[in-house]
Amino acid sequence: MGKVVTMTETVRGVIARSTGAPVELVDIVIPDPGPHEVVVRVQACGVCHTDLTYREGGINDEFPFLLGHEAAGIVERVGNSVTHVEIGDFVVLNWRAVCGRCRACRRGRPWYCFDTFNAEQKMTLTDGTELTPALGIGAFADKTLVHEGQCTVVDSATDPAVAGLLGCGVMAGLGAAMNTGNVGRGDSVAVIGCGGVGAAAIAGARLAGATTIIAVDRDESKLTTAVQLGATHTVAAATEDAVERIQEYTNSFGADVVIDAVGRPETWKQAFYARDLAGTVVLVGVPTPDMRLEMPLLDFFSHGGALKSSWYGDCLPERDFPTLIELYRQGRLPLEAFVSERVGLDAVEAAFTTMKSGKVLRSVVTL
Template identity: 80%
Template sequence: MSQTVQGVIARSKGAPVEIVDIVIPDPGPHDVVVRVQACGVCHTDSHYRDGGINDEFPFLLGHEAAGIVETVGDQVTHVEPGEFVILNWRAVCGECRACKRGRPWYCFDSSNASKKMTLTDGTELSPALGIGAFADRTLVHERQCTKVDPEVDPAVAGLLGCGVMAGLGAAINTGNVARGDTVAVLGCGGVGDAAIAGARLAGARTIIAVDRDPRKLEWAKDFGATHTIDASTEDVEEKVKEYTDSFGADVVIDAVGRPETWKQAFYSRDLAGTVVLVGVPTPDMTIEMPLIDLFSHGGALKSSWYGDCLPERDFPTLIDLYRQGRLPLERFVTERIPLDQVEQSFAAMHRGDVLRSVVVR
């Protein structure tokens, strides 16, 4: 039987979000109803609200979530009612060309629920990243649920569902940071600090945090930064080289996603070093550079999609590292808020006051 719950929607471009009644249908054969316990407020949700993703309004916002499986479809085998899961937006299909070539972290046909959640008048909702978790419950495909240790705080666990995983994976999976490497991270919000934590976990010897906000540079030290650069007053390329024996960093991660920061990343790396773009640019951004520079610097220029993660592999492993005290996931949770404060949390996020606001139920 369908059920009516409360959820946060973006009804039109740029309009304040609203709390409304939404209808969760009975799950299809491979669908799952999850009772949401916590959901982080991510920049991507703000992009949806502002029309920066697409115009398929109204959106049911929220995607960085953890909760309890309540109801499952009649062909579900992946999870059972009562299990604690982190929701993910890369439900690997196993059949697309990426999966068949042994690169499932690039899966091009990720699964979503077979039915649509709606408003009470029948208007179909577009769930953010196929999840829609600023709600009491949400409907997802079974493969969007990754089981992890149920003893973990949902507010902490849920952050692996997007931003924290993106940053950790940018360092570990995409950047392949190795023991003894030098690493620079441009942008020290949630994703950037997660990249710093990932570089530390991988054994980098020098980790340079770059930002324009002194508060964020202080936060970055808590996650493992060994040096900081205030980009508002210091020359980023010059200082990175100063901290890396004049060579530049082995891996530079752009967690901002702007042309100027990407160029800084490019020119701050060592010869044959790696640049990883994990900050998401807007469609209007362009970049122009001398082609000879791309050739002469060598190395690798990579984009990191969701930290090139495999949720079934990475989420449980990272939760174990957190439980061992080796990964400080709890430091990303700046505040816990009720569902009716999502709009205010967007403002706090844009001011740089928080790493993550987390809606708890």
Template identity: 80%
Template sequence: MPTVVKGVISRTKNAPTELVDIVIPDPGANDVVVKVSTCGVCHTDLAYATGGINDEYPFLLGHEAAGIVESVGDAVTHVEVGDYVVLNWRAVCGECRACKRGRPWYCFNTFNASAPMTLTDGTELSPALGIGAFAEKTLVHEGQCTKVDEAADPAVACLLGCGVMAGLGAAMNTGNVGRGDSVAVIGCGGVGDAAIAGAKLAGATTIIAVDRDPNKLVWATELGATHTIDASAIEDVAEAVKELTGGFGADVVIDAVGRPETYKTAFYARDLAGVVVLVGVPTPEMRLEMPLVDFFSHGGALKSSWYGDCLPERDFPMLIDLFLQGRLPLDKFVTERIGIDGIDAAFKAMEEGRVLRSVVEL
């Protein structure tokens, strides 16, 4: 029988969120109903609410979630009732051209639930990133569930569902940071600080945090930065990075902001043949103008990182194990724990730079 639970929706562009009754249908053959334990408040949720993604309102917000599998469809083999899982929005299909070429982190046909969740009047909801987890329960495809060690605090584990994984993966997967490398990270919010933590875990010896907010630079230091640059206090951040790397520039520069000016800084802050990783998400109207000869003369690689180029089944359990071993301080990303009625206040705190992550506990 369909279940009615409480969930947070964005009904129209820029309107306050609403806590309403939503209907969870019975799971289809490959679907799973998950009782949500925790869900991080991500900037992507705010982008949905403000019209930055698309206009398919109403949205069921929330996507960085951990919970317990409550019921499964007849054909589900990937998880069982009672499993402790982190939800992901890259449930690889195994059949698209990216998967068949051995690049499943670029899967172009990821799975979602077979039926929509709705309002009580039957209005279909668009779940954020195919998940919709600011709710007591949610419906997803079995491939969107990754089983992890149940010893991990759900408020910590859930953050791998999006932002923290994006930053860790930008360093470890896309940037391929290695032992002894120098790394600069521009923008030290949740994603940027996760990139710093990933660079440290990968063995980087010089890790430079760049931001305009002194508090964020403090957080970055706690997560592994060896040097900090206050971008509000100097004119040329790229030169400052070079001064800290023997005059050469960093081996890997990660732009966790995603603006033309920060990307240009990242480009010129890297060593010759260094790597630039763009993980901050630009908006469609942004344009970049640079001399083409500079792209030729610098060499190296310019990469974009989608979801940290992760494979949830490979990466989530490994990163949780590293956390439980005390080798990856994922708990430091949890700034506050809030109730499901605190989403708008959490959005404001995020916009003002007062939190790395607010986590909803249900």
């Protein structure tokens, strides 16, 4: 019997070694892909707030983390049982590789899948220390190892910096409007918080046919961008009462769908009271574990409609990514507007600082 030859690779990757410490660009080792694993050569990866949350220890304490998850690239190696993709495919990576077997999948709600797939093997530092990839991806690297189901094939003519945005934040916002909020033609929509996710929710509401789209933010520059993406009205939350203004723009009724892209008790309350009596509230901003909500129970009873949470925009990558890329290529979805700057792999720490300033929708690492 012949000797089994394994082929590991050493590439560059950006890691967070401990809570709050600046990120480091180091050598990492990519193992041979297992039966259902693939190695993807990363071409672009967006800098998402979730990566900063990993660095700050806000997800868990499984340091060191290999950061980056909002990515697109080329499939370079595949395991011996891979059937989902082929070498050379241009793919967007996702952290919702649905299992098809759990109770959510069996009930026809795979966007709630409880058993999503990740690579079984670990990428490591050169001394053998195992890395925890952000959201099971770890794409601030020349190459990364993922499960084949985490790869969604899209049109290879697409700019990788644009395509990769669907891997997290932009998809979360688009899906909050189109999937979770089920925005329809003629609806009125208000979006509270117009950073990357909120701006995408505005674009999604416009794409879905909403005719009144109200952007709410404290930052005038974000409101300007929101108008460019489809907002018909703006509310300067630093000086105006958001609920009153939303009601004013909707004939005193409130909006059909209000999307909270901030995720704080005060913004969720604004969303609740700014909706129509049978309207929908969508929470897509991520709260912290210490946040609490206190409201009269009677107010919940006296309003109809729906109160929803949107996790990854309730997306199905295989359904949504190719469709959204096609809409982008048709000129109907301005995804390129979300790419604020392109930086190198050695500029992730600086990109975190830029992100905190609120002056970008997305910094994108390009390789």
